[in-house]
Amino acid sequence: MADPWQDAMDHAVALARKAGTLVRDAVQNDMKVMLKSTSVDLVTQTDQKVEKLIIESVTKKFPTHCFIGEESVAAGEACVLTDSPTWIIDPVDGTTNFVHGYPFVAVCIGFAVNKQLEFGVVYSCIEDKMYTGRKGKGAFCNGEALLVSDQKDITQSIVASEFGSTRDPEVMDKVFSTMRKVLCLPVHGLRGAGSAAINMCHVAAGSVEAYYETGIHCWDFAASAVIVLEAGGVLMDVEGGPMDLMSRRVVAANCQVIAERIVKEIDAFQPTRDDAA
Ligand code: LIP
Incomplete structure (x- = not known):
């Protein structure tokens, strides 16, 4: 049977790559740093721009889908996971790293239906590593299958x-x-x-x-x-x-x-x- 969410996952990968390019370019430039919950909880215009880009693009392609996005929640939107197909977005995970040029920064897109996670895309954009996982179909990094360590001690x-x-x-x-x-x-x-x-x-x-x-x-x-x-x-x-x-x-x-x-x-x-x- 064809995967009902393949199209959504392909779109998430393409969007994460596009967003990652934007994040990578922004690391080179001066940025305006703002604060959220505490003086060490940082946010930049790039976080906001990337989340907007992802939500606008997904809305065009999948108009009935819902969102939980870090910056939308910071701006006052509810953080509620319903049974509807929901995109869970962190536009820049590792914002402090991003601000300081510490090279672990990721665009994260999770996708849940009936409150169950179906796929996840994490693009570590400075390292150019695209991690993906699809329920029942394995996890990959730049196309190579991932396997956890077999250490038990x-x-x-x-x-x-x-x-x-x-x-x-x-x-x-x-x-x-x-x-x-x-x-x-x-x-x-x-x-x-x-x-x-x-x-x-x-x-x-x-x-x-x-x-x-x-x-x-x-x-x-x-x-x-x-x-x-x-x-x-x-x-x-x-x-x-x-x-x-x-x-x-x-x-x-x-x-x-x-x-x-x-x-x-x-x-x-x-x-x-x-x-x-
Ligand atoms: C960050 C996390 C980090 C955690 C911070 C923060 P952000 O996410 O990835 O591991 O320690 O509290 O939540 O704010 O950069 O998206």
Whole structure:
């Protein structure tokens, strides 16, 4: 049977590439940096321009489809995932990297129907790496199939995480305490690309065994969630149990054993959910 969402996925890949060119060009130029939720939560005109480009183009081609976009939500739109085909967009994941010219910046497009993720496209545009995942059909980077690491021993692993976009001392205490515990398992190393999506693509590609973070948003990880699963990985909530796209928390790992081992070390907290009214 023909794939009902192939056309949408092809369009997402083409749009991510176009948007990525725009982002890459903008890195060379002076940019106006604005602030969102905190003084370390940055946004630029490029974030806004790229999201507009994607939404306008998708609306023309698929007029009935819905959107959850990082910058549209920042501008006051609701963040509600319905059963309708929905494009979940992070125009620039790793905005801080983008502002500083740190080379991990991704255009992320996730797509869900009946609240189930169908495909994800993450274009790491400075590296020119196009990651894609289609439910039931595998994950790829520049056309090469992706496979998670086969490591089952956390002490032989690299784990990725981030410091996030808040500097609330209570949150920072939990972030550091968790990092300390994970490091002292011990693991081979702790890494962070500065982009949730790229960290998760590194799990899918087998270069890190796991990634966890609390405080991210659905647009940061919807697209890469499909890529991790299709590369053979697992997704979990930071307290164990199923991953919840609106919860702002995720553990992505190469296997269940490693995901569960990390969950044991996490000092969990619950930020305001993405779908809180
Ligand atoms: C960023 C994430 C990063 C996380 C930040 C932020 P943005 O996304 O990818 O991993 O630590 O809090 O959410 O804001 O650059 O799209």
